[in-house]
Structure formats: C-alpha cells, structure tokens
Amino acid sequence: MNNRFLTGEELPFCKGCGHTGIAEHTEKALLNLGWSPLDVILVSDIGCHGIVDKFFTSHTVHGLHGRSIALASGITAGLNDQSKKVIVFLGDGGATIGMQHLIDAAHNNFNMTLVIHNNFLYGMTGGQPSELTPMGFKTPTLPSGASSEGYDICDLAMAAGANYVARIMGIGDFSEALATAFSKNGLSVVEVLEVCPSYGMKANPGMKLRQVAEEAAIEVKVYADRNHKSWEPPFLTAPDSLFSSFDCLPAMFTSSIEKPVRIMLAGSAGEGVQVAADFFAQAAVTAGLNVTKKGSYPVTVGVGYSASELIVSPDPIFYTGSPTPDALIILSNDGLSFARNTASRMENGEIFIDASLPVMNAAVSVIPIDFRNQAGPRNAAFYALFRYLTHSGIFPAEAMKKMIGESKLGAKINMEKLFQLP
Amino acid sequence: MVQAGADVFIGYPITPANLLYAYGSRRYPLFLSAPDEITTLQWMTGFAATGKLPVTATSFPGYALMLESINMAYMMELPMVIILVQRLGPATGTATCGAQGDITLLNGMISGGFAIPVMSLADTQDCWEIPAKAMQMASRLRTPVILFTSKEEVMTSYSYDISRFSGISPIRRNNWDGSGKYKSYRANEQLIPSFLPVGNPDHQVRFTASTHDEEGNLQGTSKAGLDNSTRIHQKILKNMAEYTYYELDDAHDSTTLILSFGITSRAAHEAVISLRKKGVAVSHLVPKTLLPVPPVYYEIASRYKRVIFCEENYTGQYRQIMFGYSSPDHISGVNSFGKMIDPSEIVREVLRDE
Ligand SMILES: Cc1ncc(C[n+]2csc(CCOP(=O)(O)OP(=O)(O)O)c2C)c(N)n1
Ligand code: SF4
Numbered sequence: 001m002n003n004r005f006l007t008g009e010e011l012p013f014c015k016g017c018g019h020t021g022i023a024e025h026t027e028k029a030l031l032n033l034g035w036s037p038l039d040v041i042l043v044s045d046i047g048c049h050g051i052v053d054k055f056f057t058s059h060t061v062h063g064l065h066g067r068s069i070a071l072a073s074g075i076t077a078g079l080n081d082q083s084k085k086v087i088v089f090l091g092d093g094g095a096t097i098g099m100q101h102l103i104d105a106a107h108n109n110f111n112m113t114l115v116i117h118n119n120f121l122y123g124m125t126g127g128q129p130s131e132l133t134p135m136g137f138k139t140p141t142l143p144s145g146a147s148s149e150g151y152d153i154c155d156l157a158m159a160a161g162a163n164y165v166a167r168i169m170g171i172g173d174f175s176e177a178l179a180t181a182f183s184k185n186g187l188s189v190v191e192v193l194e195v196c197p198s199y200g201m202k203a204n205p206g207m208k209l210r211q212v213a214e215e216a217a218i219e220v221k222v223y224a225d226r227n228h229k230s231w232e233p234p235f236l237t238a239p240d241s242l243f244s245s246f247d248c249l250p251a252m253f254t255s256s257i258e259k260p261v262r263i264m265l266a267g268s269a270g271e272g273v274q275v276a277a278d279f280f281a282q283a284a285v286t287a288g289l290n291v292t293k294k295g296s297y298p299v300t301v302g303v304g305y306s307a308s309e310l311i312v313s314p315d316p317i318f319y320t321g322s323p324t325p326d327a328l329i330i331l332s333n334d335g336l337s338f339a340r341n342t343a344s345r346m347e348n349g350e351i352f353i354d355a356s357l358p359v360m361n362a363a364v365s366v367i368p369i370d371f372r373n374q375a376g377p378r379n380a381a382f383y384a385l386f387r388y389l390t391h392s393g394i395f396p397a398e399a400m401k402k403m404i405g406e407s408k409l410g411a412k413i414n415m416e417k418l419f420q421l422p
Numbered sequence: 423m424v425q426a427g428a429d430v431f432i433g434y435p436i437t438p439a440n441l442l443y444a445y446g447s448r449r450y451p452l453f454l455s456a457p458d459e460i461t462t463l464q465w466m467t468g469f470a471a472t473g474k475l476p477v478t479a480t481s482f483p484g485y486a487l488m489l490e491s492i493n494m495a496y497m498m499e500l501p502m503v504i505i506l507v508q509r510l511g512p513a514t515g516t517a518t519c520g521a522q523g524d525i526t527l528l529n530g531m532i533s534g535g536f537a538i539p540v541m542s543l544a545d546t547q548d549c550w551e552i553p554a555k556a557m558q559m560a561s562r563l564r565t566p567v568i569l570f571t572s573k574e575e576v577m578t579s580y581s582y583d584i585s586r587f588s589g590i591s592p593i594r595r596n597n598w599d600g601s602g603k604y605k606s607y608r609a610n611e612q613l614i615p616s617f618l619p620v621g622n623p624d625h626q627v628r629f630t631a632s633t634h635d636e637e638g639n640l641q642g643t644s645k646a647g648l649d650n651s652t653r654i655h656q657k658i659l660k661n662m663a664e665y666t667y668y669e670l671d672d673a674h675d676s677t678t679l680i681l682s683f684g685i686t687s688r689a690a691h692e693a694v695i696s697l698r699k700k701g702v703a704v705s706h707l708v709p710k711t712l713l714p715v716p717p718v719y720y721e722i723a724s725r726y727k728r729v730i731f732c733e734e735n736y737t738g739q740y741r742q743i744m745f746g747y748s749s750p751d752h753i754s755g756v757n758s759f760g761k762m763i764d765p766s767e768i769v770r771e772v773l774r775d776e
Contacts, residue, residue: 037626038621038624039621053640054640057626059627060630061628070460070464074466075468075621076468078430078472079621234453235451236450236451236452239424239449242424243584278579293579294577299437299518317580318695319688319691319764320688
C-alpha cells in the first residue's frame with residue numbers, strides 16, 4: 001500500500017470549491033508530519049465536505065449532520081492512544097448545529113483536531129445561511145444578505161478550553177498551518193475560511209474571500225496555543241463488585257405468616273423513613289421471607305413527605321402495586337397528608353398514628369402511639385417499626401435489631417432504649 | 423453486563439433511570455457523564471467503533487434525543503445496549519410514574535421500519551440473565567439492542583435468592599482474521615459482517631451511516647447500497663430465533679391466554695394464581711424478546727380461543743403491533759394509564775363472559 005492519504009481519484013467537489021484545497025492540504029500536512037494512513041481516523045460530518053471519506057485511505061467514519069465532533073470524541077476516548085490521530089471534517093453548518101459538542105470537546109480537551117470548513121453557508125442543502133454567515137453576505141435563499149454578524153466560533157472554542165485554536169485563510173498552500181494544528185496535544189481547532197463557488201460566489205458576484213473577511217472583521221490568527229492536560233479516561237481502579245454493597249443475608253429467624261403483609265410507613269423527609277424501611281426489609285429476609293420495597297417522595301427530596309411501601313411474604317411476591325396496606329404507620333403531618341387517601345380506602349388492618357397528630361376517622365382501628373416524643377423525630381421510624389413488629393409478630397423484632405446492630409448505624413442508635421420504650 | 427464484558431457506561435441523568443446511572447458510576451470499569459443524550463449516543467458509537475461495548479440508561483425524553491443517533495449506530499452496525507426505563511408520557515409527563523408506553527415507538531424507530539432487538543425483563547432472574555444476553559446479541563449481531571423496562575422495575579427493591587444465579591461468561595468477540603482486503607460490511611452467511619476496530623494498523627476500516635456498499639462507500643440508491651441496507655434488517659430477523667426468550671405457563675384445558683411482559687407480567691402472574699385457585703384454567707405467555715415479534719408468539723396465540731394482552735399503556739400497543747388496529751374479536755386488552763395494572767383487573771377480564 002502506498003502511503004498516500006488520498007486515493008488519487010478526482011475529488012467530488014464543484015470546480016473551485018474550497019473543500020478540495022482542505023482535503024489536499026490535509027494530506028500534505030499528514031505526509032509532512034510522517035503519519036501513515038492507518039494511524040489516522042478521519043471522522044466526517046454531513047455536508048459537501050463529508051462525501052470526501054471515500055477518497056481517503058485512512059480509517060473513515062461518516063455519521064450524522066452536526067454530530068461528528070461527539071462521535072470523534074467517543075473514538076478518541078475509546079482509542080485512548082496518542083499514536084493515533086483523529087481528525088474531524090465539518091462545515092460551518094455542522095459546527096453550529098452541533099455547537100454543544102464543540103464546546104464539550106474543548107472543555108474536555110479531547111485529543112483530536114477539528115477542521116471547520118467555513119464557506120459561510122450550507123452547501124449541500126442549496127446555499128442557506130448559517131450562523132457564521134457575515135453581515136451582508138448573500139446566499140441564494142437570502143438575497144438581501146445576512147442582517148446580523150456571525151459569531152466568532154474560535155472565541156467560543158478558546159473560551160471553552162481548547163488547547164489550540166486558529167483561523168486560517170483557505171487560499172494557497174496552508175498545509176503548514178494544518179500541520180501545526182495536527183501536532184498539538186489536546187483539542188486543536190482550525191477554522192478554514194473558504195468559498196463555495198456554486199452558491200456563495202453566485203449570490204455575491206465578484207466576491208473576494210479576503211475582502212469578505214476584512215469587511216466582517218473576521219481575523220485570521222492563532223487564538224490559543226497552550227498545553228493544558230488533554231483528556232484521560234477516569235478508569236475506576238476498584239469498581240464495586242456486583243454484590244459488595246450488601247452481604248448475602250442468610251435466614252436466621254423464622255416467621256409464621258401465611259400470606260403477604262403490606263406495610264406503609266409515612267413520615268417526613270430527613271427523618272430516616274427510607275433507611276428504617278431498608279433495615280426492616282433486610283431483617284425480613286433474615287426471617288426467611290420474600291420482600292419488596294419502594295420509596296415515595298417528592299422530586300425535591302429534602303422537603304415534604306417520605307414514605308415507603310413494603311411487602312413481606314412467605315411466597316414469591318409478584319405484584320408490587322399498592323392495594324391498601326394491612327398496616328399503615330403515620331409518623332408526621334407530612335406523612336398524614338400523603339397517606340390520608342390510603343387510610344380512607346382501608347377496610348382491614350390497622351393504622352398506627354403518632355399521638356401528636358389529629359385522630360382520624362377510618363373504617364379500621366386507629367391506634368395513637370407517642371412515636372416522636374418517645375424516640376425523638378429522628379428515631380421515630382425505627383421505633384415505630386419495632387413497635388409494629390412486637391405488636392404484629394409477623395417476624396421477630398430481634399431480626400431488625402440485629403440488622404441495625406451489625407451496621408454502621410448500630411453505634412449511633414441506642415437500640416436498647418428504643419426496644420424498652422413502651 | 424460488566425461480567426458479560428461491558429466496557430463503559432455513558433449516561434445523562436433522568437428519572438427513573440438515575441439509579442442505573444449511579445450504579446454505573448460505581449460498577450463499570452469506565453463511567454462517563456455526557457452533557458446530553460445525543461452526545462451520550464455519539465460517544466457510545468465512538469467507543470463501539472474502537473471495539474468497546476458501551477451501555478447507557480435513559481427514559482423517553484432522553485431516548486427521543488437519541489433516536490437519530492441510534493439509527494446511525496444501527497446503520498454503522500456497532501454494538502451497544504440502551505436501557506429504556508419507561509415513565510409516564512407524553513413529553514415530560516410524570517417522571518415518577520411508571521409506564522409501558524414506548525413499544526410502538528421502538529417498533530418503528532428505525533427509519534424504513536427495520537427491526538431492532540428489544541428485550542424485556544420480568545423478574546430478578548431475568549435481571550440477572552437477560553442483560554448479559556442482550557450484550558451478547560449486540561456484540562455478535564453488531565447492533566444496538568434495547569432493554570425495555572420501567573420505573574416500577576428499576577425503583578423497587580426485590581429480595582432474591584443469589585444461589586439461583588449462575589455464572590456469566592464474558593463475551594468473546596470474533597474479530598476478522600481473514601486474508602486479503604478487509605471490507606467493513608462484507609457479511610457472512612448469517613448476514614453478519616465481521617468486525618475490526620478503527621485505528622487497527624493492518625486494515626482500513628470504514629463506518630458510515632449513509633447508504634453504503636460492503637466496503638462502506640457511499641452509494642445513493644445503487645443495488646449494492648440498497649442490498650446492504652436491507653441486509654441489516656434481514657440480519658436481525660435471521661438471527662432472532664437464537665435470541666428468542668419467553669415463558670409459557672400452559673394450563674391444560676385452558677382456552678384463554680394472558681399475554682403480558684415486564685412489570686405487568688408480575689400482576690398477571692398473580693392473577694393467574696388466583697384464577698387457578700378458583701378453578702379457572704388460564705395460560706400465560708411472558709415474552710422476554712419483545713421485538714421484532716418472534717413468529718412463535720403467533721403460533722402460541724393461535725392455540726387459544728381468547729388472547730388477553732395486559733400492558734400499562736392507554737392504547738394497547740403490543741396488541742396493535744401483533745394484531746393490528748382493528749384486532750379480531752377474540753383478542754382483547756387490559757390497559758392502564760398512570761397506574762400499574764392490578765391483578766384484579768386481569769381476573770375481571772378473564773371472567774368477563776363467564
Ligand atoms: C439533523 C439534520 N438536519 C438537516 C440535515 C440536512 N443537511 C445536510 S447537510 C446540511 C448543511 C451542510 O452545510 P455545512 O455543514 O456548512 O457543510 P457544506 O455542505 O457547506 O460542506 C444540512 C442542513 C441533516 N442531514 N440532518
Ligand atoms: S455546493 Fe459549494 S460547498 Fe458544495 S461542493 Fe459545490 S462548491 Fe463546494
């Protein structure tokens with residue numbers, strides 16, 4: 001295989017199109033730098049410039065309009081190999097529709113080079129203006145000329161953190177400028193100003209590229225040249241094992257329940273409802289039961305209610321929806337507001353409600369208990385579940401005591417005291 | 423999935439997929455938080471092009487943004503698994519409410535109506551086995567695979583018996599090792615092209631999402647190009663039998679079949695138990711491979727006088743996919759919107775004419 005980057009076939013662009021020069025000077029720059037084709041991955045966007053991949057002998061990846069930078073970012077990250085060169089070809093159209101990706105690639109400083117083919121318009125779709133079309137520049141769909149300035153994409157790339165940013169004039173031999181960009185570490189961005197004869201020239205007869213740039217005060221210069229750290233994959237050296245966060249729970253206790261029992265615990269955010277329910281669920285497993293558990297809380301997790309629905313059953317549990325519970329435990333005003341509807345639907349079972357709350361009317365017995373005062377608001381959920389277990393006997397409260405005692409929480413909660421409370 | 427060989431989890435947070443994102447950040451050898459879902463899918467495709475197996479999890483709003491990019495990965499024939507945790511739509515809908523409302527979308531998400539594999543999970547055993555199989559399928563068939571789940575599955579904790587989980591062996595990727603010129607899209611008799619990553623020092627690799635021939639060159643509407651595109655659809659159909667998973671609980675003498683999947687299959691399971699206690703014989707089909715609809719489901723359905731589709735969506739999407747918008751009289755549905763289907767609703771439908 002020869003070492004050329006272009007196949008040598010005639011490039012597919014209109015006569016005089018600036019894209020031809022970019023392809024040819026890219027090859028020249030890469031040859032001068034001593035790269036070989038199979039160390040280079042050319043990622044191209046959708047647009048006239050993108051149909052060039054067939055003519056390159058490097059690896060080529062041709063994706064979606066505007067997404068080439070993100071695609072190439074993934075390739076760069078996946079390769080994680082400084083001995084490979086990732087180059088992205090995209091138009092002013094692709095660069096602007098995919099602006100998020102440009103900012104993001106600069107911000108991460110992915111190790112690759114973006115070559116923005118800026119011909120001030122969308123070539124492939126018929127010469128519509130882009131956001132980089134300079135004031136007054138006409139296109140076939142905008143014969144009166146753009147009425148606002150295009151923005152400076154180099155400024156943006158620089159501000160977002162790209163190591164190297166430059167704008168060059170796509171006239172004559174600009175391979176050296178491309179080579180400079182290709183040799184930089186981290187993200188390098190080159191915006192090449194060029195002409196689309198078929199639409200740009202036609203809509204602006206006699207236009208001169210230099211003159212357009214000058215009138216629009218588009219500067220040809222190096223914006224940034226720095227050597228900040230390029231992206232490195234944050235490999236997890238010791239990822240969690242699948243089961244490490246919870247040990248296997250052997251059955252140590254027994255339960256004599258013969259059918260599923262559903263419990264709803266409803267209290268306030270920040271008062272340990274979910275944690276207490278977790279311990280309850282784990283304890284039930286050690287009593288040889290099947291368990292499911294789900295939490296309910298508002299999206300703003302720090303305020304309002306916090307509730308947990310638990311099902312314990314000697315048989316496998318299938319349906320985990322919320323028919324009315326067998327036991328409803330209400331710990332606070334927030335919990336009461338959340339559970340009021342559930343309470344009114346209950347035809348069997350019991351409601352345990354904190355003694356501070358108004359006594360409610362229900363078809364089942366409502367038992368007021370001084371959860372909060374006795375145990376303190378932070379421990380009320382634990383205390384309530386202990387009380388419920390002793391009261392109902394569905395499985396030994398001892399199981400929950402053991403679960404908590406063996407956890408980090410064991411040292412923080414005075415369980416003997418909770419246990420001895422009335 | 424990590425045990426099966428997933429290399430990287432890339433995500434953008436969204437309720438109710440956040441737990442998977444959090445899990446991914448601790449469990450995967452590499453975890454990347456992308457700035458949006460389009461980027462997520464593009465990065466994943468980039469990783470896949472270099473030979474890595476990427477995973478993400480999202481919900482409809484994020485999935486919608488991914489759509490064009492999933493089509494891209496599909497056309498490029500690059501493997502990945504996308505976990506779709508369904509929530510209540512339309513649009514932002516209700517983030518904290520489950521649903522099974524995106525089946526029609528999945529069925530038609532590839533422009534051209536091409537098949538993309540969609541797998542669903544019914545219980546903890548499936549949670550252990552099916553994702554690994556999805557990963558294998560993605561890798562071997564060179565395709566994105568969708569894991570179809572919902573809020574109530576992902577945000578409910580279930581106890582399970584760890585001793586029932588058997589080992590998962592890592593995927594062996596069969597990269598091309600032929601002689602002569604490598605062509606990125608030259609397919610074998612299974613219609614699967616063998617893989618080489620970009621950046622390899624020996625052979626040029628071309629990936630493209632535009633209509634292309636077996637070398638990956640742009641084709642317009644040439645025969646070579648169109649043949650290659652339709653091959654991708656045929657590739658999925660041809661190999662699906664190997665990845666068709668379902669459970670059929672067939673009651674002797676039953677004339678009614680309940681068909682349900684995912685979270686709803688749990689309610690249906692309970693309904694079946696209570697019906698049988700009452701002496702009503704009823705059978706239950708739980709598809710795990712949802713799409714493309716495996717032909718065997720039609721064969722199974724044809725054995726019963728009545729088929730009842732239970733699904734947590736408003737319109738009966740899977741029923742429509744299988745039996746059309748105007749389904750025959752013996753096909754009916756139990757549907758719900760904004761709440762899980764209760765076993766009693768299924769029981770009622772089974773007993774409707776009794
Ligand atoms: C999502 C999407 N929107 C629109 C298009 C149609 N489209 C194709 S190329 C293009 C613009 C191309 O302009 P530019 O990126 O500047 O490249 P050029 O053709 O000038 O080289 C557009 C809008 C598309 N392919 N995809
Ligand atoms: S239409 Fe314009 S941009 Fe496209 S190839 Fe022709 S000259 Fe180049």
